Amino acid sequence: MASLTVPPVPTWPRQDAIDLHKAFRGFGCDSTTVISILAHRDAAQRAAIQQEYRAVFNQDLARRIASELSGNHKRAMLLWVLDPATRDATILKQALTGDVTNLRAATEVVCSRTPSQLRVVRQAYRARAGERRLGTDERAFIRVFSERSWAHMAAVARAYHHMYDRSLEQAVKSETSGNFGFGLLTVLRSADSPARYFARVLHKAMKGLGTSDSALIRVVVTRAEIDMQYIKAEYHRMYKRSLADAIHAETSGNYRTFLLSLVGRDRTY
Template identity: 70%
Template sequence: MYSEDLLKRLVSELRGKLELLLAYVSTSRYEGLEVDREMAMKDAKALYKAGEKRLGTDEKTFIRIFSERSRAQLAAISAAYHDMYGGSLKKAVKSETSGKFERGLLTILQCSENPAKYFAKALHKAMKGLGTDDTTLIRIIVTRTEIDMQYIKAEYLRKYKKTLNDAVHSDTSGHYRTFLLSLLGPNN
């Protein structure tokens, strides 16, 4: 039915994405703010060798580092990568990966470097244009309310010149609106 080469390629392509997803959700990580600078430099070097320095990409190295390191450690790795190689880790991920794998790595990286910026952008996108991505809106507001919502709200205001509360108010209605606004708290 399908050529064996096509099947092998599909399995190979999907395996990397599945490994990333499974590794990221199943690995227990230290999520504190402490950073090991020496490890950050070592990981930056490993990512460089796995990507930009070679022909092709060693996805397993990207998966291992992105799934095992804390957000603070990934931010330190990104800074070390820039200091050591003059380019951004984000650009390296974009040039060395593609598709859902690229999007997954970029999401992890963006969340590690500036979670408030990432979530403000995702909330804006969920409410932009016709219709609302209710799943995204609910997921972010419910999961971030007690963690860092005040920072997300400040970033949203800075970036979009409108409060998050006002955006939610104008994009929702009824009990749904009341529920989301109660989670967001006062309009600061």
């Protein structure tokens, strides 16, 4: 169940585009207006707004956002305005080809998506990177687990536990390590309970000194339109604290406002 809230009456994409353009004009950016619009539009509405923005102002909305916003707020917003498949492809490309390879972020995307989702992501990745620019390792990485069924994996895990009186997760932990082991655990945990898996990722991102903003942004932005309400419930059950409270404590400014707009506030601050 998604946490994203949209206006009860459908909005006019052209008016949204005009209002966004006004928010960008002049000295500084009216981030409140930008958030109030984009954080409350679904993927189809955001795509329509981008089309209207280009048609009316002959500009790319994402590029305008990149020039007007900054820091983690910009990073989160730029991911949010992408369609889901292109967003996952972007996360993969950044994780696999950046200055610092983030195999765990790439593993999370590949191993927590369904086979049908991964097929679309693979097409989007090739469109952005170009097949000739993909190395052998990248192609293999994107294909890995792409034919796995969550229902099948969950059934295997249950059968394994019944036969050996030991969970398959325990076996994976003891017999594997590194990114391969992390990938297998991600598949198993996502198949068992996606909400619990992502609640753990969010908790780890905000645990201790400092915050892993890349993980926080990645999960909030990619799950807000899918199952964030379930993730919030699991987070509260596991850690006795609302996810909104945790995000509020670990972030600030427009970045905080944007994330909380996607997650949904559980109380009035």
